[in-house]
Amino acid sequence: MRLANIDNRAALVLDQDGAAKFVDIANASDGRWGPGLPEVFEHWAEVTAWAVELDVPAGQLAPVDRARLGAPSPAPRQVFAVGLNYHAHAAESGFAAPTELPPVFTKYVSSFSGPDTEVVLPSAGNVDWEVELVAVVGREAREVAEADAWSCVAGLTAGQDLSERVTQMRGPAPQFGLGKSFDGFSPQGPWLVTPDEFDDPDDLELGCAIDGEEVQKGRTRDLIFSVPKLIAALSEIVTLYPGDVVFTGTPAGVGVGREPQRFLQTGERLDSWIEGIGELHQTFVAAPGAE
Ligand code: ZN
Numbered sequence: 001m002r003l004a005n006i007d008n009r010a011a012l013v014l015d016q017d018g019a020a021k022f023v024d025i026a027n028a029s030d031g032r033w034g035p036g037l038p039e040v041f042e043h044w045a046e047v048t049a050w051a052v053e054l055d056v057p058a059g060q061l062a063p064v065d066r067a068r069l070g071a072p073s074p075a076p077r078q079v080f081a082v083g084l085n086y087h088a089h090a091a092e093s094g095f096a097a098p099t100e101l102p103p104v105f106t107k108y109v110s111s112f113s114g115p116d117t118e119v120v121l122p123s124a125g126n127v128d129w130e131v132e133l134v135a136v137v138g139r140e141a142r143e144v145a146e147a148d149a150w151s152c153v154a155g156l157t158a159g160q161d162l163s164e165r166v167t168q169m170r171g172p173a174p175q176f177g178l179g180k181s182f183d184g185f186s187p188q189g190p191w192l193v194t195p196d197e198f199d200d201p202d203d204l205e206l207g208c209a210i211d212g213e214e215v216q217k218g219r220t221r222d223l224i225f226s227v228p229k230l231i232a233a234l235s236e237i238v239t240l241y242p243g244d245v246v247f248t249g250t251p252a253g254v255g256v257g258r259e260p261q262r263f264l265q266t267g268e269r270l271d272s273w274i275e276g277i278g279e280l281h282q283t284f285v286a287a288p289g290a291e
Contacts (some may be wrong), residue, residue, distance in 0.1 A: 001052070001197070002192065002193050002197070003037075003194075004069060005069060005073075005189075009035045011024050025040060028056065035203050036072075037072065037073055038074075041137075044139060045067055056245075061070045062191075066115065067117050069190055071112040071120075072136060072155070073115060073245050075109065077244060079107050079244070079246075080230075080244070080245070080246045081246075081249075082246070082249040084249065086218060087224060087249075089254065092253075098224060101233055104234070105177050108178075108245060110181065112186045113186065113187045115189030115278070117187050117283075119185070119284060123286075123287040124163040126261070128159060128263055128274075129216070131207060131272040132158075132250050133159070133223075133226050134159035136157065136192055137240045137241060138242060139233070143235055144242070149235075152235075154243075157189060158273065158277045159187065162180065162186070162187075165179065189279070190278040200221075206218055206219070209270070212271075217254065221245050225248075243259070255262055266286045268283070268284050269282070270284070
């Protein structure tokens with residue numbers, strides 16, 4: 001099943017003659033579920049059980065307008081972002097790969113957006129790209145075993161962990177949360193895909209391109225901490241809640257690891273994709289007064 005955020009309301013996305021169509025969950029359930037995404041995640045098991053039985057009359061389906069899509073989980077209680085979670089990316093960043101626990105930081109919810117956006121480049125800064133698989137938690141979880149962890153995941157979506165490298169390193173110690181949380185720095189979507197929709201949810205191709213030039217391409221089977229490993233490691237320390245968002249880390253190919261370094265410029269377009277999920281499209285504009 002595919003779950004979308006359309007105008008901040010939960011919607012089921014279905015294919016009709018090759019086109020993405022949607023039905024509003026609150027309308028289709030006579031107000032039983034929804035209308036927002038957080039309420040749907042709170043009752044995730046019941047909503048998915050209801051959705052598989054749902055027979056939507058074709059006339060109730062409307063085309064998906066991508067401009068109306070928001071982040072699939074727009075108001076999580078917690079956002080986790082994982083660093084150095086692919087060997088080649090840890091190497092290009094100049095760090096040893098994590099063994100026991102990867103670095104975990106946050107991206108503030110104010111930086112969340114839907115899949116297709118225009119992003120303002122902060123006037124002084126080096127904005128970098130990081131395509132990432134994003135997992136959304138489907139039930140309250142504490143000390144989950146790796147073998148049970150997929151059952152805690154509502155679904156997967158595509159994300160960009162846009163990162164301003166100057167802010168990220170400003171001050172006496174790195175502070176990833178702020179450098180990665182400028183407005184619009186956490187685009188996600190186009191929708192949430194439940195794990196059962198994939199042949200293998202642990203092996204998805206992901207990548208991104210700037211103005212058509214591919215800059216990142218990897219496979220999630222190369223994650224050092226897979227989605228189940230992350231859920232197990234995080235829930236050993238914190239309680240996870242329905243709707244919580246986990247950015248799982250980026251593969252190699254970011255701008256800061258290049259020789260010479262490269263960062264996003266005004267007018268450039270960044271296209272990101274994950275196999276079986278879909279695409280994100282960002283264009284970058286100058287801050288007012290900067291050029
Ligand atoms: Zn990242």
